[in-house]
Amino acid sequence: xxxxxxxxxxxVLKRIQSPEDIKELSLDELQALAGEVRGVIIDTVSKRxxxxxxxxxxxxxxxxxxxxxxxxxxxIVFDVGHQAYTYKILTDRKDxxxxxxxKGGISGFPKRRESPYDSFDVGHAGNAISVxxxxxxxxxxxxxxxxxxAVVGDGSLTCGVCYEGLNQAGVAKKDLIIVLxxxxxxxxxxxxxxxxxxxxxxxxxxVRRFRDEIKTILKNIPGVMGRSMYVLAKQxxxxxxxxxxxxxxxxELGFTYVGxxxxxxxxxxxxxxxxxxxxxxxxLIHTVTCKGKGYCFAEQQPSRFHGVGPFDVSTGRIEKDESxxxxxxxxxxxxxxxxxxxxxxxxxxxxxxxxxxxxEFARLYPTRFFDVGIAEQHxxxxxxxxxxxxxxxxxxxxxxxxxxGYDHLIHxxxxxxxxxxxxxxxxxxxxxxxxxxxxxxxIAFARNIPNLTFMAPSDEDELADMLATALTLDGPVAIRYPxxxxxxxxxxxxxxxxxxxxxxxxxEGRDLLxxxxxxxxxxxxxxxxxxxxxxxxxxxxxxxxxxxxDRELIVKKALATCKVITVEEGILAGGFGxxxxxxxxxxxxxxxxxxxxxxxxSFVEHGTRAELLxxxxxxxxxxxxxxxxMLDGDAATKPRRLAFVRGARADTGAVVPSS
Numbered sequence: 070x071x072x073x074x075x076x077x078x079x080x081v082l083k084r085i086q087s088p089e090d091i092k093e094l095s096l097d098e099l100q101a102l103a104g105e106v107r108g109v110i111i112d113t114v115s116k117r118x119x120x121x122x123x124x125x126x127x128x129x130x131x132x133x134x135x136x137x138x139x140x141x142x143x144x145i146v147f148d149v150g151h152q153a154y155t156y157k158i159l160t161d162r163k164d165x166x167x168x169x170x171x172k173g174g175i176s177g178f179p180k181r182r183e184s185p186y187d188s189f190d191v192g193h194a195g196n197a198i199s200v201x202x203x204x205x206x207x208x209x210x211x212x213x214x215x216x217x218x219a220v221v222g223d224g225s226l227t228c229g230v231c232y233e234g235l236n237q238a239g240v241a242k243k244d245l246i247i248v249l250x251x252x253x254x255x256x257x258x259x260x261x262x263x264x265x266x267x268x269x270x271x272x273x274x275x276v277r278r279f280r281d282e283i284k285t286i287l288k289n290i291p292g293v294m295g296r297s298m299y300v301l302a303k304q305x306x307x308x309x310x311x312x313x314x315x316x317x318x319x320x321e322l323g324f325t326y327v328g329x330x331x332x333x334x335x336x337x338x339x340x341x342x343x344x345x346x347x348x349x350x351x352x353l354i355h356t357v358t359c360k361g362k363g364y365c366f367a368e369q370q371p372s373r374f375h376g377v378g379p380f381d382v383s384t385g386r387i388e389k390d391e392s393x394x395x396x397x398x399x400x401x402x403x404x405x406x407x408x409x410x411x412x413x414x415x416x417x418x419x420x421x422x423x424x425x426x427x428x429e430f431a432r433l434y435p436t437r438f439f440d441v442g443i444a445e446q447h448x449x450x451x452x453x454x455x456x457x458x459x460x461x462x463x464x465x466x467x468x469x470x471x472x473x474g475y476d477h478l479i480h481x482x483x484x485x486x487x488x489x490x491x492x493x494x495x496x497x498x499x500x501x502x503x504x505x506x507x508x509x510x511x512i513a514f515a516r517n518i519p520n521l522t523f524m525a526p527s528d529e530d531e532l533a534d535m536l537a538t539a540l541t542l543d544g545p546v547a548i549r550y551p552x553x554x555x556x557x558x559x560x561x562x563x564x565x566x567x568x569x570x571x572x573x574x575x576x577e578g579r580d581l582l583x584x585x586x587x588x589x590x591x592x593x594x595x596x597x598x599x600x601x602x603x604x605x606x607x608x609x610x611x612x613x614x615x616x617x618x619d620r621e622l623i624v625k626k627a628l629a630t631c632k633v634i635t636v637e638e639g640i641l642a643g644g645f646g647x648x649x650x651x652x653x654x655x656x657x658x659x660x661x662x663x664x665x666x667x668x669x670x671s672f673v674e675h676g677t678r679a680e681l682l683x684x685x686x687x688x689x690x691x692x693x694x695x696x697x698x699m700l701d702g703d704a705a706t707k708p709r710r711l712a713f714v715r716g717a718r719a720d721t722g723a724v725v726p727s728s
Contacts, residue, residue: 081098087161123375137346152220201247224442239319316353324353414437498673500552525615537564581608585609600693
């Protein structure tokens, strides 16, 4: 008796060294493992931040997948990756999970380079079905017989590309399994139990064979009676499934629909996966899960615990930063102010009501707020349609997700000069979410589009002014701003439009000019201040506009020093620094030496925003180092350069005497 009790109290998770160990576990052990995994996820995310609610809802589904299938031989592709924490823990990253989303630690999303169990890098929703279709086709080319499973959920079916993948995969009739994790649908216990019961019957091998044989018999009865009986039986089956489940759409697309089933009942999940594993055709399994399952605060407020920062596990209280409001918050408050004065202002977002700061706008102006789901392309086109009828749509989408709307930005907005405002939040490096989420490409992909005005505020008050400016213009406007707190600049009671294409000189300097954009203005000013203490005179120009540039002021100030450094929180290839080089080439400024600072030609990994900016040199220290390097060899400045201690703390200004 004591031995049995001891075995029950032992950690099941400690015994798991590979996913194959899960196949040997009993149902009771699997249920105990589910509890342990939830504990690890909650504990780690409470310290590191991350996507909590979605991953908690996927624990049992993931356990059942690993019980039945055998990655990496079987390919499991997660859509988005918000649901993948359990998978990471149980596929060779258990001991490293405490490093989640930290610099040098494991990613918050599946990454092929991180583990052979990760079949595909993911971050943006909607691609899993298309990826799985490609993997299934490649398997056919190679003559292999492994399984391909796409795990789709967390709103991904609002993506148009999902239906493109379903359309092609269903017609191709390849051996492919899609697991739809539905964590939004509410099903009563009775309906859920009946659905699970019907599902187990429908997927049983004997029952399915019986159904197929009955169909064959009916079809072979000669004459009209046989055909009529078969058609009637088929219509009854379709009507029953259409009445009880939403599977008719997927059946019409060529998939065998299974479900909905309770995504937290391990035995039902395992039985279902074992049954469909025998199929050799496209199958969609509809599981219904509770977002935040197992942690009461996440169950009660799943949106709040979707992407969450550090929090107190016992109270659910999220740690609050008492520093200045974020750019996102200022954007949201400014939108409310502007909407009060202009009934034509409408707000559009793509499944990011809270993330983009528009929750208050949605509450106050529900008929003027539109969440289009994870459908950025549609959101941009929808805005163009509104603008065509005289409305002033503001499309708030993260910079990284705006990439999806690029074709429509060109074709449907800019080509027709519609006054659509693109509010691109999370521009630059965003931190722990890593390369799929950094918004470093927007300057390069948008500045070359005709008719577009492109702005970047250097502080939160300027963001409000730029938003007000955008709504006065007759054409399309893009505004980029970082995932960061503001600088603590006082906000005016009402935002004031600024002159379009007008830069401003913040610091005059005789030795060198720094032309900074947006979030890089503050560190440039700090660098100039510290260099001035060492006798080095550096000017700082806040460009404010990527397009149109303040050509006259920039050329004038560049000729005054003939040494220019551009600083941007974006990719260098085709970015803001390239704008300046093009300007100087057009103006014939061959004698001006230019050095560009920004993101190099590589994808930035994950880490805190501060860590990443430091690594990229996009800090006051980094700018100081670049200034000193550029002034190297100038006899007039060399003694002053040597007097500066590189890496000195900003608050000490430590120096050594020059010899």
